[in-house]
Amino acid sequence: MKKKLSRKDTIFRGFVLFIVIFAIIIGCGALAGLFTRIILFTTGHDPADEPIYGQSLTWLILIALLLLVRYYLKYGNITKHIDSFNTVIHVLDKIAKGDYKARLKEPFNEHKSFGELVKSVNNMAADLEQLENMRQEFISNVSHEIQSPLASIRGFAQVLQSNDPLSPEEKKLYLSIIESESARLSKLSDSLLQLAVLESESMRLQPRPYRLDKQLRDLILASEPLWRSKKVVMEAFLDEVTCTLDEDRISQVWINLLHNSIKFTPEGGKIRVELHQHGEAIEVQVADTGIGISEQDQQRIFERFHKADQSRERSNQGSGLGLSIAKKIVDLHGGDIRVRNTPGAGTTFTVTLPN
Structure with a gap:
């Protein structure tokens, strides 16, 4: 089902179409005039002496050029080319808005240049989708790695703050776990910072x-x-x-x-x-x-x-x-x-x- 154009889009397309038709007529008229002068010159006629003959010849050539343009527009797949570019632009717009699953499905087998364009767009979309999946997985993993020690620290801190009697050995154990999990968080933070530095464009080795x-x-x-x-x-x-x-x-x-x-x-x-x-x-x-x-x-x-x-024990992870x-x-x-x-x-x- 085709999308209904707004009034603004209709006016804009009409204006563009008018400009294109006007440019085609002007261009064909200029070519017709040039061809007329060449023909008259090669046949030994002077356009000033035979203006009616020259004008008639110009109009005939202009009509022939316009018919050729019409034939090419009708049978030269121009409309298909325009629709193809519209499809490419539509998919690129979806990718720009974050839809990395968007793909071009038209084969364009008869047009190698379009085929290469489609292949490049699809490859770009696939790479962006992979990067997005890696980003989501990275965020998920960071959240998991942070939440695990935080949950332990919070849990044992609550136990230590409770009114339940604890032996000195239990208190020492809980405090050691809190210290261990804090160190784990610190190490994770240092590792993430180190990765960020290594991947930054400003990173310079000092050999x-x-x-x-x-x-x-x-x-x-x-x-x-x-x-x-x-x-x-x-x-x-x-x-x-x-x-x-x-x-x-x-x-x-x-x-x-x-x-x-x-x-x-x-x-x-x-x-x-x-x-x-x-x-x-x-x-x-x-x-x-x-x-x-x-x-x-x-x-x-x-x-x-x-x-x-x-399945390794957390102490080994x-x-x-x-x-x-x-x-x-x-x-x-x-x-x-x-x-x-x-x-x-x-x-x-x-x-x-x-x-």
Whole structure:
């Protein structure tokens, strides 16, 4: 069913149509006059000596041109072209208003240029829809991650404020939970801020030469209380490598990978860190004998808030942002980060960086 035009639209379209017809008549008249002069000149006639002959010839050519224009307008699919552009504009207007599911369905098989236009518009709409879905999922995940610790803090604070008698041990436990959940909120806030900084256009790396093997060794020693408390065997095979990278940003990559491996490696397991240089490329591997990651989860392991095992205990859960931050930093350095593992037999993260 066609949409009824308003009086204002009808007047506007009529005015545009008048201008188009007027321009066509003027253009055809000018061409007719030009063709008449060419014909008279080539046949040796002077328009001033034979004005009636010249005017008659001009009118005949003008009529012929107008008939050609009419024929093209009728059989040249001009109307279809206009309708096609109207459809494209209508869909673009819907996309601009937030309807990212809008698509162009007309095939335009006989017109390659229109076909390319339709394909581009549909691809743009699909990308915008995906971004919108990611935005909604991101907001949902942030809300969930924030609400969980807030609910714990509020609940235990209410218990502490109640008149029910509590033993010193219970009070200490509840206060420790409140402190732990507060720290969790603080870490989430820091991670979100770090991601925002990394993704901002104003973000600038500050590369400088330094010893990468020394940096890795220091970070392994700094995390010793974590892996030693779980009786994890830590092995390091580090070649002497001098790199030119943003030392502070890259250190966050190693911290995230190390803590991730320690967190999901069972007591008595093993973590192996290797550093090698292959020509102009630097390769760092962090391998563990932890629980591993399923093939399905490997496809999304670097997405924000994605957690490979939703059944893990809350004490083992992070915000799901550590690997996203690591990947973003590696990408900014022009490198690559990959994951390879066998579920139940451990995981290996491989980071390749240019030097």
